[in-house]
Amino acid sequence: MSEKLFDDLNTFNHLAKDIISDCNKKGISKKVKPTDLLKKFGIELKNSGISDNHLKEILKELVLHTPKTSGKLFFNQLFGGVNSKAVLGDLLAVLLNNSMATYKIAGPMVELEREILRKVAHLISYPNTFGGTMPTGGSMSNFMALVIARDKKRPKTIQDGNTDRLVFYTSENSHYSIGKNASFCGIGRDNVRYIDTNEKGEMISEKLSDAIQSDIKNKLIPFFVNATLGTTVMGATDPINKISEICKNHNIWLHVDGAFAGSVIFSKKYKHLIKGIQHSDSFCFNPHKTLGTPLSTSVFIVKHKKDLYNSFNYKADYLYQTEDNDYNLGQISFECGRRNNALKFWTLWKSYGTDGISEMVDHNYKLASFARDYIRNNSNYTLHSFEESLSICFNYKNIDPKLLCTELYNNNKLMVGYGKHKKREFVRLVSINRENTKEDILNFFKVLEGFTENNL
Numbered sequence: 001m002s003e004k005l006f007d008d009l010n011t012f013n014h015l016a017k018d019i020i021s022d023c024n025k026k027g028i029s030k031k032v033k034p035t036d037l038l039k040k041f042g043i044e045l046k047n048s049g050i051s052d053n054h055l056k057e058i059l060k061e062l063v064l065h066t067p068k069t070s071g072k073l074f075f076n077q078l079f080g081g082v083n084s085k086a087v088l089g090d091l092l093a094v095l096l097n098n099s100m101a102t103y104k105i106a107g108p109m110v111e112l113e114r115e116i117l118r119k120v121a122h123l124i125s126y127p128n129t130f131g132g133t134m135p136t137g138g139s140m141s142n143f144m145a146l147v148i149a150r151d152k153k154r155p156k157t158i159q160d161g162n163t164d165r166l167v168f169y170t171s172e173n174s175h176y177s178i179g180k181n182a183s184f185c186g187i188g189r190d191n192v193r194y195i196d197t198n199e200k201g202e203m204i205s206e207k208l209s210d211a212i213q214s215d216i217k218n219k220l221i222p223f224f225v226n227a228t229l230g231t232t233v234m235g236a237t238d239p240i241n242k243i244s245e246i247c248k249n250h251n252i253w254l255h256v257d258g259a260f261a262g263s264v265i266f267s268k269k270y271k272h273l274i275k276g277i278q279h280s281d282s283f284c285f286n287p288h289k290t291l292g293t294p295l296s297t298s299v300f301i302v303k304h305k306k307d308l309y310n311s312f313n314y315k316a317d318y319l320y321q322t323e324d325n326d327y328n329l330g331q332i333s334f335e336c337g338r339r340n341n342a343l344k345f346w347t348l349w350k351s352y353g354t355d356g357i358s359e360m361v362d363h364n365y366k367l368a369s370f371a372r373d374y375i376r377n378n379s380n381y382t383l384h385s386f387e388e389s390l391s392i393c394f395n396y397k398n399i400d401p402k403l404l405c406t407e408l409y410n411n412n413k414l415m416v417g418y419g420k421h422k423k424r425e426f427v428r429l430v431s432i433n434r435e436n437t438k439e440d441i442l443n444f445f446k447v448l449e450g451f452t453e454n455n456l
């Protein structure tokens with residue numbers, strides 16, 4: 001490795017200090033007009049290079065104007081705030097630069113991933129037959145589940161590609177990756193059935209049952225149901241137990257998409273939210289959402305490893321040259337060169353322990369409850385959320401939520417998004433940053449109220 005790396009790491013340390021202090025001081029970056037970007041930051045690439053000092057200056061301006069997802073005024077996404085131990089692990093992964101494809105390339109890192117998967121399988125009571133991997137995010141985890149379910153129902157698809165007559169089910173409130181993935185694996189978007197939800201945003205299991213029976217009557221082949229543990233807007237959880245019975249009766253694969261709230265598997269207090277999860281066939285969750293590992297960290301787990309192999313293994317003599325398949329993780333992953341996403345999550349888990357992670361999760365739920373109480377006790381607000389959700393959806397003084405969120409952003413006050421459920425549009429505050437305190441939540445409301453008083 002070049003000695004120059006030390007200089008560049010030194011620069012990194014300086015920039016890291018700038019980012020952290022700016023983030024703590026302001027909590028938000030000043031918005032720049034997209035059309036001004038190229039000129040303002042010297043983004044244009046040229047034939048000749050620049051000096052290290054010049055590069056450092058440009059990088060500094062650039063990073064200070066990049067949205068601060070770890071700031072105390074950032075509530076816009078289902079992630080926020082990075083855990084320092086996880087950052088440490090991830091920086092090491094960058095420096096080591098392995099691929100998780102084979103034991104020969106990744107060595108001990110393979111066992112970190114295997115240990116994470118073992119412990120997650122245990123938390124959701126999957127049998128010893130389990131298998132899993134750490135794909136590039138929740139969308140990819142959901143995609144892998146769909147592919148496996150398809151191949152299980154129609155094994156010939158792997159060779160002949162025919163997905164004729166296959167249909168699958170998900171709730172109208174599920175993540176958009178579910179519908180999007182339908183086209184990637186040849187099912188087609190028209191063959192996705194979006195099942196109605198109740199007031200809380202949970203899938204109505206009777207409607208699922210009706211839809212399946214009607215498709216069977218029409219000679220279609222139901223093969224996959226996606227249940228969501230923490231829907232993207234409302235944070236609702238589908239009735240996994242009831243859905244699993246329906247799936248069992250019709251021999252349908254049940255996947256639980258826990259990308260958002262799935263880390264609740266760690267919590268002792270909120271464990272009831274995952275009731276029935278052991279009856280699912282696959283499950284995923286994103287530590288990069290509630291646990292603060294840097295993007296992307298997703299854990300995907302199947303009840304029977306053979307199903308994962310069946311869909312994802314492929315002969316490649318130039319790659320798989322030592323050890324058996326259990327240690328050559330490329331045989332069960334989508335990617336070939338796959339980033340080491342295990343190290344950052346392992347570093348965090350090792351450092352805090354399962355009990356420490358349990359506390360992090362509970363803290364997020366506690367802050368969500370605090371936010372709901374604030375809203376309930378203030379007549380200027382209308383609450384649309386229910387208990388035990390990390391999404392706090394509300395309206396303020398009949399102000400159009402879209403206008404409110406956009407103006408807060410344009411005026412560099414707050415970053416928060418809006419959502420919709422059952423024709424009601426609202427602001428969606430998410431309790432996802434474990435480093436937040438009650439004061440930070442109160443400050444969110446204070447900033448919002450102060451801004452509307454003077455501007456809207």
Ligand SMILES: *Cc1c(COP(=O)(O)O)cnc(C)c1O
Pocket residue numbers: 078136137138139140142174175177228230231232257258259260286296298
């Ligand atoms: C965020 C989310 C996803 C997608 O995860 P990515 O890592 O962003 O691809 C899938 N499902 C749900 C419920 C989510 O909230």
